[in-house]
Amino acid sequence: MAGNMDIAGIDRKARTAGYADGLLELFAAAVLMILALGWIANPAFVGILAAFVVLFGWRVVDRVKARVTYPRIGYFREREDDTSTNPRGMLLFIAGSFVLVVVVVWLSGGIADPVEWRRAAPLMSGISLSGGFWYLSDKSGLIRHRFVAVASVLGGLGLWLFGSGNDYTGVVLHLAGLAVPLALLGAWSLLRFLRTNPVRRAEGQ
Numbered sequence: 001m002a003g004n005m006d007i008a009g010i011d012r013k014a015r016t017a018g019y020a021d022g023l024l025e026l027f028a029a030a031v032l033m034i035l036a037l038g039w040i041a042n043p044a045f046v047g048i049l050a051a052f053v054v055l056f057g058w059r060v061v062d063r064v065k066a067r068v069t070y071p072r073i074g075y076f077r078e079r080e081d082d083t084s085t086n087p088r089g090m091l092l093f094i095a096g097s098f099v100l101v102v103v104v105v106w107l108s109g110g111i112a113d114p115v116e117w118r119r120a121a122p123l124m125s126g127i128s129l130s131g132g133f134w135y136l137s138d139k140s141g142l143i144r145h146r147f148v149a150v151a152s153v154l155g156g157l158g159l160w161l162f163g164s165g166n167d168y169t170g171v172v173l174h175l176a177g178l179a180v181p182l183a184l185l186g187a188w189s190l191l192r193f194l195r196t197n198p199v200r201r202a203e204g205q
Helices: 008-021 023-041 044-068 086-107 116-142 144-164 169-196
Strands: none
Touching: 008 116, 023 044, 023 169, 086 116, 116 144, 116 169, 144 169
């Protein structure tokens, strides 16, 4: 009976299936590597690149999903999140991350020292990116996204502890260090998804 159906459970399973194709991990890996290259070229480019990704990134993912994912498992439209609270929540998380890094730099005794800020940059990157992956894990229901969030923080922490602060090499290493495992994870997930989900054929074909 419809009254006994676990609608929330069905919605959760459908959403998880939609994220299991590995495309998001591959896209995230590409974005992180582009940002890493942006830091190498000129840190001023990073903001422009990030804005471009925010504006057009999801369109790219949706178009690829339309060719790869939906013909295999069907189309699933997620329920819209509260658009007034999610951006605010992400901004508050990033602001909180910045405040935490300021406190860390201040406790280190070098708040006016640019070297200390450069050394703490990968810590800021690690904490900020972890929020996005943790939010993604809530949406996808996949534990691997939580592991990526934790790895982002630990990587940023390690690069801060052992970094020199001479330049922004720590940020580049952090971004590339996340991008490579994400690319491997995405490729493995995509191959597994394609193997276990053949293309559905229309009736009569």
